[in-house]
Amino acid sequence: MAIENIYERTKKLMSNQQWKKVIKVLPYEVLKKSDDWRLFWNAGWSYFKLNQFEKATSYFRDAHGLAHEVDDMALCLAFLGVAELENGDCYxxxxxxxxxxxxxxxxxxxQALKMALVHLSTDANVGQIAD
Structure with missing residues (x-):
């Protein structure tokens, strides 16, 4: 199946909140053949919705590495940060x-940044806050 067809299929599954089906359509064997950041993002978002934040961070990181447009890179970084926050990695x-x-x-x-900074200061890890 062509990468664009896979993207359209996962987009439809996601609109129906069929997160497990998205993951089945996007096994790593399919993803490693692709340089389309959107497929990695879709896998990351599906894992996120299934509360599998560690896997989500991995896929969002890969999506960021493949994104070329500034808006796309910003989106990938934002969701990477949110998944890390959900996974307890506030730093x-x-x-x-x-x-x-x-x-x-x-x-x-x-908003997510504010939450991460609050968690860091609450945990007395203020010295870990990056500039």
Missing amino acids: NAQIHLKASLHLKESAMAS
Whole structure:
């Protein structure tokens, strides 16, 4: 199946919130043949929706590595940061959220960054906050 067809299929499955089916359509064997960041993002979002945040971060990281447009890179970094935040990795979350906001303003990324910074300061890890 052509990569564009796979993307359209996963997009439809995602609109119906069929997260497990998206993952079945996007096994790593299919993804490693693709340089389409959207497929990796779709896999990441599906894992995120299934509360599998560690897997989600991996796919969002791969999506970011393949994205070429600034808006796409910002989107990938924002969701990478949110997945890291959900996974309890506030330090890396705030790094990626700041990087996303450096590329493009986003209310969601700003809110997530505030949450990451609150968690870091609450955990008495203020010294870990990146510039």
